[in-house]
Amino acid sequence: MPGYSWNGSAWKKVLRKTMWTGSAWKDIKSSHRWTGSAWETIYSSFTPSGMTKNGTAYATTSTFTQVPGMTADAGSTLSGSALLPNGSKAAATISGQVSITDTGFGGVSFTVEVRKNGVLIPDASVTDKTYLTKVLTIPTVTTSVTGSDQISLWVKLGSTATTVTVTAGSNTWVRIT
Incomplete structure (x- = not known):
C-alpha cells in the first residue's frame, strides 16, 4: 500500500x-x-538479485578462474561478471548452481566456489568429479552483503588432463536473497 x-x-x-x-x-x-x-x-530497501551464465567459458588448469559471460537477471546489476546486491542485508542467502561438461576423457576433479569481493565465502565451495555433463548445486550460505559487494563464480580444475566447460543457460546461476 x-x-x-x-x-x-x-x-x-x-x-x-x-x-x-x-x-x-x-x-x-x-x-x-x-x-x-x-x-x-x-x-x-534490499531486494533479491541474480545472474545467469551466457556463452561458454573454459576453466584453466590448477588455477581458479572467474566464470565470465554472466548476464544480470531482471532487476539485477553486474560489475563485469560479478553480481551486485540490491541493497544491504545482514543475513543474505547466497545460492548457486553450475552445469559442467567434461570435454576430455571424463573423471576429472574440479572445484566451484562463490566469492565475495574475490574472497571465498566460507562453505560456498564444492569439489566433485565430472563424467561428461553434471549439474552441481553449490551449498547455500548466509552472509552479510552491501550494495557495493561483488559476488562471483569461480572454477578450478584438479588435473591437467582435460578441460571442463561451464555450460551456459538456466542451469548455471547465482542468486542473493
Missing part, C-alpha cells in the same frame, strides 16, 4: 522512503522495531 504525505496544500504520494536529518533528506535503508525480545524488520 502506498504512503501519502501532506505538503501543506495537497496529499502527495511518497515515492521513496526518506527522512529529514535537519540539513538534508537521507534515504532510509531499513527500519526495525523492538518486539520485546528481538528486533523485527519493518522495512528494508
Whole structure:
C-alpha cells in the first residue's frame, strides 16, 4: 500500500522512503522495531538479485578462474561478471548452481566456489568429479552483503588432463536473497 504525505496544500504520494536529518533528506535503508525480545524488520530497501551464465567459458588448469559471460537477471546489476546486491542485508542467502561438461576423457576433479569481493565465502565451495555433463548445486550460505559487494563464480580444475566447460543457460546461476 502506498504512503501519502501532506505538503501543506495537497496529499502527495511518497515515492521513496526518506527522512529529514535537519540539513538534508537521507534515504532510509531499513527500519526495525523492538518486539520485546528481538528486533523485527519493518522495512528494508534490499531486494533479491541474480545472474545467469551466457556463452561458454573454459576453466584453466590448477588455477581458479572467474566464470565470465554472466548476464544480470531482471532487476539485477553486474560489475563485469560479478553480481551486485540490491541493497544491504545482514543475513543474505547466497545460492548457486553450475552445469559442467567434461570435454576430455571424463573423471576429472574440479572445484566451484562463490566469492565475495574475490574472497571465498566460507562453505560456498564444492569439489566433485565430472563424467561428461553434471549439474552441481553449490551449498547455500548466509552472509552479510552491501550494495557495493561483488559476488562471483569461480572454477578450478584438479588435473591437467582435460578441460571442463561451464555450460551456459538456466542451469548455471547465482542468486542473493
